[in-house]
Amino acid sequence: YNTAPYAKYNEEEIDEETIEYIKKEDALIEYLYRDLILLRIKKLDEKIKILSDYKLFSISPVSTSITNLIETNRKENVAIINIENETTITTVVDGQINRVEVLTSGMQDVIEKINRIELSWKKAYDVCKNITLYNHEIQSLDENENEYIDIVMPVLESIAIEAKKVFNSYKEKISKVYITGMGATISNIDLYFQDVLKNSNCEILKPFFV
Numbered sequence: 001y002n003t004a005p006y007a008k009y010n011e012e013e014i015d016e017e018t019i020e021y022i023k024k025e026d027a028l029i030e031y032l033y034r035d036l037i038l039l040r041i042k043k044l045d046e047k048i049k050i051l052s053d054y055k056l057f058s059i060s061p062v063s064t065s066i067t068n069l070i071e072t073n074r075k076e077n078v079a080i081i082n083i084e085n086e087t088t089i090t091t092v093v094d095g096q097i098n099r100v101e102v103l104t105s106g107m108q109d110v111i112e113k114i115n116r117i118e119l120s121w122k123k124a125y126d127v128c129k130n131i132t133l134y135n136h137e138i139q140s141l142d143e144n145e146n147e148y149i150d151i152v153m154p155v156l157e158s159i160a161i162e163a164k165k166v167f168n169s170y171k172e173k174i175s176k177v178y179i180t181g182m183g184a185t186i187s188n189i190d191l192y193f194q195d196v197l198k199n200s201n202c203e204i205l206k207p208f209f210v
Contacts, residue, residue, distance in 0.1 A: 073095065076175050076176065077091070077092065077093045077094070077170070077172050077173060077174050077175055077176075078091075078092050078174065078175065078176045078177070078178065079091045079092070079163070079166075079167065079174050079176075079177045079178070079200070080092075080177075080178045080179075080180060080205060081159065081163055081177060081178070081179050081180070081181075081193070082180050082181040083106060083107055083159060083179065083180070083181040083182060083183025083184065084106055084107060084108075084181040084182050084183075085106050085107060085108035085182075086102060086103060086104060086105075086106040086108065087102070087103040087105055087106045087159050087181075087183075088100060088101065088102050088103070089101040089103065089162070089163055089166055091166065091167075091170070091174065093170070093172055094172075098170075099166075101162070101166050103158070103159060103162050105155050105158040105159050105162070106155070106159075106183075107128070107155070107181070107182040107183050109155055110124075110128065110151055110152055110155050111124045111125065111128070111182075112124075113151045114127050114128075114148055114151060117148075125185075127148050128152065128182070128183075128185055128186055129185045129186070129187075131148070131149070131152055131186050131187065132186075132187040132188055133156075133186060133187065133188045133189055133191060133192040152186070156183070156186075156189070156192065159183075160192070160193055160196040160197070161196070163177070163193070163196075163197060164196060164197055167197065167199075167200065173199065173200075174199075174200050175200060175201065176200060176201045176202075176203070177193060177197055177200045177201070177202045177203075178202075178203060178204070178205035179193060179202060179203070179204055179205060180204070180205035184204050184205070189204075190202045190203050190204050
């Protein structure tokens with residue numbers, strides 16, 4: 001018999017003692033579920049209480065606040081390419097945010113197109129994680145996913161070309177480029193951008209405090 005909450009059973013086919021046992025089991029499981037929900041609410045209340053001790057002074061867009069994840073000095077000009085649903089390129093010159101470019105190309109196009117094929121958002125994300133770039137040569141860790149290369153590469157090429165145009169427009173050299181966001185899950189994407197942006201050192205953004 002099934003002892004899950006609200007279990008379906010035919011009372012005519014089992015004795016009264018078993019019926020009472022099942023009902024007690026159902027009641028117990030219902031109680032445990034309720035207790036678990038109350039525990040989660042309690043933990044949520046504790047987190048809200050912690051946050052209540054702080055005051056919100058300002059809200060900054062990701063494209064500008066993301067620079068707080070890196071340590072920079074005035075002698076080094078850097079850029080952060082944040083590849084999410086859309087892509088932002090934040091350049092820091094002489095220690096100050098100089099420009100933020102927003103590109104229409106991003107991972108949203110990639111994920112949506114793969115999802116239409118796989119009918120699974122999780123599978124779409126996993127496909128991106130399993131793609132590995134080797135400069136201009138692309139391979140997949142799973143041979144069955146090579147069909148998605150034609151979806152991923154045009155987006156990355158577009159972002160890399162636009163980034164190169166932005167950096168070339170500066171008199172100052174952009175010495176280092178950090179890559180972050182959903183697109184950073186693609187293996188060796190930093191090497192791919194390094195091959196395109198030859199004059200800048202490219203690496204995956206790892207917060208300085210980690």
